Amino acid sequence: METNSTRRSKPNILITGTPGTGKTTTASALAASTQLRHINIVDLVKEKNLNHGFNDEIDLICNEINHMMELGGNIVDYHVCYFFLEEWFDLVVVLQTEISELYDRLINRDYSDSKLKHDIECEVFEVLLEDAKSSYSEDIVKPMKSNTLDDVNSNVDTLMAWVQGWQPNA
Ligand code: DAT
Secondary structure, eight states: OOOTTTTOSSOEEEEEOSTTSSHHHHHHHHHHHSSOEEEEHHHHHHHTTOOSOHHHHHHHHHHHHHHHHHHOOEEEEOSOOTTSOGGGOSEEEEEEOOHHHHHHHHHTSOOOHHHHHHHHHHHHTTHHHHHHHHHSOGGGEEEEEOSSHHHHHHHHHHHHHHHHHOOTTO
16 A cells, blocks of 8 residues: 655655744754754745635645655644644654743734734643644654754654654555
8 A cells, every 4th residue: 555655765754843942953953953944834825925814825835835845855844733744744842931020021023912822722722732642643743842942852852763764654
């Protein structure tokens, strides 16, 4: 039987989580330590001018990355996880941060009060973890704490070891 990863020689990883949990920090460090390509979806939307209202944007993002995802070897970094094709990913990492620490990080961003409140509530209620579990097979969903820079280093080490051990059709 053809499995999801049959056509890929390298794995695809999704790194998701509430804004501020460290997706970009973790994804860029992991890309620097592996042969994988970091795809930051927020940057991609800006670079390719894909911002045409959320429903159109979803289709445009998926069309834009489809070929790269079929080839494999990507780390996708985005705070929404449910609309990507399930078959694209071999591992879905959900970064999680303690609320007081996340608040300190987000307060430095130019967010409105309602956006700040929304993001903090997302983290309190583990919305991204629930979205990931309902969108992908639970055995590929990996929650990881991201409270300190030591956590970033240890998460990157863990993920590097996983990438090195990954085999097509495993
Ligand atoms: P995201 O991509 O999830 O929005 P980020 O990588 O841009 O988050 O990080 C937001 C800020 O927090 C940035 O200043 C780096 C810092 N940071 C990220 N992960 C951290 C961690 N585990 N410990 C301490 N600071 C972290």
